[in-house]
Amino acid sequence: MKKLHQYTMILLAGVLGACSSMSVDDPYVDSFPADFNSEVYMKLHPELRMMQIRETVADYNEQFRVNAGLKLPDFNKLKAAEDAVFVTNLETLKAIYLDPYMGGGTEAGWETFSADATKLQSLADGYNYVGVDNDLALLTAIPVDYMGISQHFNMYGRIHGWAYRYCLPTELGTPRSELPIAGQQLEGVQYAEDFVPDYNLYCRDANGVDRLIQ
Numbered sequence: 718m719k720k721l722h723q724y725t726m727i728l729l730a731g732v733l734g735a736c737s738s739m740s741v742d743d744p745y746v747d748s749f750p751a752d753f754n755s756e757v758y759m760k761l762h763p764e765l766r767m768m769q770i771r772e773t774v775a776d777y778n779e780q781f782r783v784n785a786g787l788k789l790p791d792f793n794k795l796k797a798a799e800d801a802v803f804v805t806n807l808e809t810l811k812a813i814y815l816d817p818y819m820g821g822g823t824e825a826g827w828e829t830f831s832a833d834a835t836k837l838q839s840l841a842d843g844y845n846y847v848g849v850d851n852d853l854a855l856l857t858a859i860p861v862d863y864m865g866i867s868q869h870f871n872m873y874g875r876i877h878g879w880a881y882r883y884c885l886p887t888e889l890g891t892p893r894s895e896l897p898i899a900g901q902q903l904e905g906v907q908y909a910e911d912f913v914p915d916y917n918l919y920c921r922d923a924n925g926v927d928r929l930i931q
Contacts (some may be wrong), residue, residue: 748871750881750918755867758881759818761921762874765866766818771843773859778847796847804841807831809853813844819856876914877902880927884920890929893919 759766782792804810811827814820820840822830830836846852870881878893893899901913918930 749867753867753870753881755863757883758870758874759861759863759866761880761883763818763821765869766861767821769862769865770819770856770859774844774846774856781847792847796842796845799847800838800841800845803845803852804834804837810837810840812853813840813856816857819844875918876916878915878917878919878927880919880921882920884922884928884930886923888920888922888928888930890920890931893917893927893929896929 778792778796782789785792787795811831814822814827814830815824844852844856846855849855870879873879874881878898880893884890896917898913898915898917902915906912919927920930921927
């Protein structure tokens, strides 16, 4: 499961990167559902925005390394030293943890999370700008790439059965998990040409269940 999650995150990163470079005149623009809203889609799948932020930080840090003329081992030592300081700033880390598009945590879960040194270190590593003191201000100022978020649906989310909007109270379609396509996609494939796309559309109900839009 962990390897599958890592593979999915890598694939999403590639999709988001490709999407962000697309023109608004791209033919995919005409293929959205009539009621598609990129902000709603992002709220349903906050990991997409999370990846945008992390990639922005990673790109900044790489540019910092290049501009400073640092070889990778030297930069990694500098980054590790700054991370060690950053991880002690619990006020900033808590704000990052509670942000739905960065840590996605809850107030109730903070105490347990903050007691786990490994989790704190991972959080610090992903959101720490090297050579910067006001990390949180920069993180929250990163603009949303709505084109990337939207085109993710067309290029990946749609055929993988990702819900794109919230359900109306009257929409009680079959949960996606009960449809044959869900099982087929969970089985996985060895070759891309064997992948079975999902041509249905889904919404998410108040209980977090993705349902078929009929």
